[in-house]
Amino acid sequence: MLKMLSKMAMCKSHGQDSSYFIGWQEYEKNPYDPLQNPSGIIQMGLAENQLSFDLIESWLTRNQDVIQFRENGGSMFRDLALFQDYHGLQAFKNVLVSFMAEIRRKKVKFDPKNLVLTAGSTSANETLIFCLAEPGEALLIPTPYYPGFDRDLKWRTGAEIVPIQCYSSNNFRITESALEEAYEQAQKRNLTVKGVFITNPSNPLGTTMSRNELNILITFAMTKNIHIVSDEIYAGTVFDSPKFVSIIEALIDRKLEKSKMWNQVHIVSSLSKDLGLPGFRVGMIYSNNETLIAAATKMSSFGLISSQTQYLLSKILGDRRFIKRYVKQNKKQLIHRREMLASGLANSGIECLDSNAGLFCFVDMRDLLNSNTFEAEMELWKKIISNVGLNVSPGSSCHCSEPGWFRVCFANMSKETLDLAMQRINNFVNSDRDIHRQQPLRFVTGAGSRRRRTIANWVVKFSSGDGRRDR
C-alpha cells in the first residue's frame, strides 16, 4: 500500500518527547504567578534573557520614527513591504557583523559578505548540515548538548549525531581522547564523519571553551580533514573571565588564515540570547567558505527574516553607543543573577558547575540521587517538578553521560521569583532529603534498554505538543 505521508512526517523521533520539552508542558499546566497561582510551577527550564528589556524599551520610546518606518521625512514602509532579497538588508548585515565583533572583543573582523541571514539559529544550524553532510553522514557533538539538536540537525537532513562523551571529572572539557573515541565510534557504525559541532559558550554548561580545548579541536579537525561548526549563540552572554574566544579567533591566533581549515570553520550566531529577542527570529551563518555561503544564501529562501524586523534591528544595533551600554549592563545583570542562583543553591548544599556565560547553571544534584542511575535522575526530576514546583532540565535530556546534573535557568524571571525558587529548593533539601533517603523509590534499576524503557513509560504520561522554540 502507498504510504500517504513521508517517513519524515510520520517519524516520532524528533526529540519532542524529551523530558526537556515535557517539563515545559508540565509548567504550562500549572504556571507560577505571584498573585494568581503562588503555588504553581516556576519555569527554570527556559533560557530566556529578560534582564535588559528596559534598555530596549526606552530606546524604542526615544526612537519613535524607526518603528513608524519614518526616515528622512519619508516612509520606508513600501520599500520594506516589497524587500525580499535573500541577501538581506545590507544595512542590517553591516551592523550585525559589527555586533558580532563587539561581543568578541574585536579580536575578529567579520565581513558582511560572508554572512547569511536565517529565521533563527534553528534554521542556520539545519542549513549548515544540509550544506555539509549527505544523509547518513555524521557530526560529532560533545555532551551534554541542547536537546533540540536531535531534531534540528538530524530530522530533515538525515545526518547522524555521534556524541563526544565528556565527564564532570574535568568539568566536561573536550579532550583529544574523547574526540578520537567518538571518531572511532562513528567508524564502527560505518558513518563518515563530516565535522565536529560545538556550542560555545556551552548550553547547558554555561562555560566557554578554553584556548587549549579549541586548539585540540582545531588540530583534530585538521588531522581528520573535517569541518567545525561553532554555535556561538550565547557569545553575548559571557559575563565573567575567562574571556570568550571564538573559533575564528583561535584560527587567527594559529595563523591559519591561509590554511584549508579557514574554509572549514563555520559560526552560527543569533539575537535570541544576546539581545533577548527570540520572537524576532534572527539567526545567521558566518563562514569564509564562498561556496557554502552561496548555497546557504539560496537555502535562506526557506526562512527569511521579516524586512520589518530587519529594519528595526538595523537601527537598534546601528546605535553603537547604545549597544555598548546594553552589553555592559546585560553582563552586570547576568553576574548578579548567576550569583543569586549559585549562592541560593549553596545554602542548600548544592553546587553549580563553575561558569562564566549563559542564562543558566549546570547544577550538581548527585547528592540528592537515590542511586547513581538515570532512573534516579528522572525520579528526582519528577519530584522537583511536582513537589518542589520548579521546572528544571535533567542532564539526561541533554545526553549528559552522568546522572544527577540539571540545567537551571536564572534570567527568565524576576528576582523575587528566583528568591522564591531558592527558598523552595532549600525547604525541599532540608525537609525531604532524609525522608527521600529513608524511603527508596520504586524504580527499576538495570541495563540500558530497560532503563530507557522505564524513562519512556514515565514520559508517556505527559501529553505532548508544546511548541516553544527555546534553546
Place this chain on the structure above:
Amino acid sequence: MLKMLSKMAMCKSHGQDSSYFIGWQEYEKNPYDPLQNPSGIIQMGLAENQLSFDLIESWLTRNQDVIQFRENGGSMFRDLALFQDYHGLQAFKNVLVSFMAEIRRKKVKFDPKNLVLTAGSTSANETLIFCLAEPGEALLIPTPYYPGFDRDLKWRTGAEIVPIQCYSSNNFRITESALEEAYEQAQKRNLTVKGVFITNPSNPLGTTMSRNELNILITFAMTKNIHIVSDEIYAGTVFDSPKFVSIIEALIDRKLEKSKMWNQVHIVSSLSKDLGLPGFRVGMIYSNNETLIAAATKMSSFGLISSQTQYLLSKILGDRRFIKRYVKQNKKQLIHRREMLASGLANSGIECLDSNAGLFCFVDMRDLLNSNTFEAEMELWKKIISNVGLNVSPGSSCHCSEPGWFRVCFANMSKETLDLAMQRINNFVNSDRDIHRQQPLRFVTGAGSRRRRTIANWVVKFSSGDGRRDR
C-alpha cells in the same frame, strides 16, 4: 577523497540560471527611472502588487499604537520579543483564516487549528513536499508553472517534478488525458507519484481553474489515491469572473468531507500577493490532515515569522471593515491595470491569454517569432530586454510546452511607466517587426539537446546571483 560539501550545496540545478532570474539581473544592471535613467529597462518580470499601498499606509497612520506595540495602556514589546511558540500568535491565525474565507467568498470555513505559519510560501511549499514525498518520489505539475518550483520543491527534498503538459489550444486547461499522460510518464521513469501540485489562480497564466478542471483533478487524485497541493497565493488577486473556486470548496461541493480525499488536499496561502507584503514573509499551509499539520508545525521551527510582524498584521487583518475595503479597491486597481496592459498590447496587435486573476498576463507573441522554436523565443526575449528595454519572462522559463508566450507583469509600476512600456512595445512592433522578419537571426535550429545547449550558452553570458524571492 572526502567531498567537503554536500552534493546539495555543490548542485547547480536549482533554477538560478533560468532566464526568469537572469532577466532580473539584466534589469538590475540598467533599471529604468523616469528622471535618472529614462532609457533603462522597465521591470515587467516581477509579480509585485504595489497598487494599494496607499490604503495600508493610511491605516498605519491612523493606528500608531499598533506599530508602537501599545495595547490597553501597556507595551506588548516584551511579550512579542519573547514569543517563539511555533504554533504562532493565536490572534494572528484567527484573522488569517477569516481573511482566507473572505477572499474565497466565504464558501469555506477555515479552522485556525488546521493552519501552519511559515516564513513565506516558499517554505510552506517545501514543508509540504517534505511531508508528502520521499526523495525520488514525484509530484505532477501542470505547465506552464512558476520557475522557482524547480528549486523550492526539489532541491532539498529530493522529490521529482513530472510536468502535466498543457497547451494553448484549450487555453492551457488541465484535461484528464494530460493528467493520465503525466502519470504514465512518471511510471516510465519508475517514479512513485505522490500528488498533483497546482497553482490556482495560475502563475504565469493569470487564470483560475474552472469547476470542471477541479472536478477532473479530484476524480483523478481519488482514483490514483494521491494528494493534491493547491498553491492559492494569488487567491486575493481574482478581479473578474469566473469567480475563484478553492480546491476545498470543490471538495465540499462534491460532499467529500467524509472521504479519504478530505485529508489529502492541502492549500498554500500567503500575504505576499494578496496584501502586497512579500518582505514580511508570511506564508501558511492549510490542511485537514492532522498528522501532516502536526509534522508541518514542527518543521515550521525552521522558518518562523517574526512576532513583531505577526502582531502588526494581526491588527491590520483584524480590522474587517478595512480589509473589505482593501479587497474591493485592490480588485478595481487590478482590473484597470490589466485593461491598460491588454489594450496597450492589442494596439500593437499582440493578444493576451484571457485572464481574471494575478498580477500579470500571459502574452501571445508567437507572431513575432522567427520560427516556432524555443531558440526563436530566446532570441525575441533578448531583443525585448536589450532593444525594447522591457524585462518580461519567457514561457520556456516556466516550462511552457509551446514557444512564443511571455509573462508580463502590470502591478509593480506606476501607470506612467506602464504607458511607456506599451509605447516601447508599439514602436518595436511597428518598426522592427519587418526588419526582424527580413533578417533571419542566426540561431541554431534542431533537436532538443542542441537547442538546450544554445540557450544555455547564451544564458551563461549573464552573471548570476540575484537574490529576489519573487513568485
